[in-house]
Amino acid sequence: MSDPFECELLDWELFDRLAKTLANSIINDGYKPDFMVGLARGGWVLSRVLCDYLGVKDLVSLKVEHWGVTATPDGKAQIKYPFDIDLTGRDVLVVDDITDTGESMMIAVKYVQSKNPDQIKTAALRHIKESKFTPDYYGDVIDWRWVVFPWNYVEDMCNIIPKVSENTNSLDDIKQRLKNDYNLDLSLDQIKEIQGELDRRRK
Template identity: 50%
Template sequence: MKCVVVRWGDAYRLSRQMALNVKKAGYKPDLVVAISRGGLVPARILCDVLGIMDLVSVKVEHWYVTGEHTERAVIKYPLNADLTGKKVLVVDDITDTGSSLTETVKHVSTLNPLSVKTATMQHLIQSSFKPDFTGEVVKDWAWFIYPWNFYEDLSNLTLRLLRNHPELKGDPEELSAWFRRYYGIRVSRKRLREAASMLCERGLTKWEGKALVLA
């Protein structure tokens, strides 16, 4: 599975560009709805760039683990607000399957807004949903590892390697090599140790000497 690590500077640049594209189009939202969790940071940056004070969120569950998702996104914690007469902008980090945005727009539309538009930091052209605004169009699919889900993704990707490759010893140096080979990214041994500790705390793995193994 091809992965791409997005640094904080790049995430800010893309979020800012997303906001500027909204401004350029002349759309002036009264309120921004962030899709939690991925859309929270991009939405806050957009609000800062555009000077928008009202920011709320809706919790959507779709990607239950790195690179794996349910067939359809589900609204776990819906909005409890009257959006009557308001121009709304729904924000997420990326359009992948498009299901999260599709379900969120349906939900927001039931709250009587004047209009609903969508914006994402990145847009995968393979997605079934095309946002009204985006910071960047991505042609080739990859799993983007953002700063706000860095350790979560590292942990899940490590677990995937251990489950799919029993021959893997699991020491940080070997894990680093396997990350380059299977995911195409360079991750330091220090970061992998930290991710491994998270897995151990969750009871999913354990240390046997210097090797990380499934619990």
């Protein structure tokens, strides 16, 4: 079994509160982006919500790969699906869900700069203190932990639950291991639901 690590389940209510805090910090700073780049996949939901809060019509996706399975980096961040858009004269906001290592945001900013925008600023829902990159705007600052976002819940649980299921079929044992090793408090029904999804994905 791999080494355990601390996790946090972030629900939609907290997401909405942090997104509003983030949007207000951008507004209060006087920055008025007219073009948004959402980093795929984690930044998609937040970038769309910020478009709504900030009145931005133009949104594109930029796929930056860094993380493989949950909490395991694939290696150096790299752009998988670049876009060919001239951003001359545009005020751009680059958005991701979290600045963990910071590498995804750094490579994204460098790429967007090559498209000749007038301004680039960056935003993340959550900023990890230990990150190599500090965004211009963020919803809050936290110590490192693996944040399980609502849009990544099933994927993360499908990666974590097998780690605590070795040598046991007991739901109670799995539940206790999740709490002890990952700080995850899942119900027995939630665990069974993920086990069912794991079975489906193996077929």
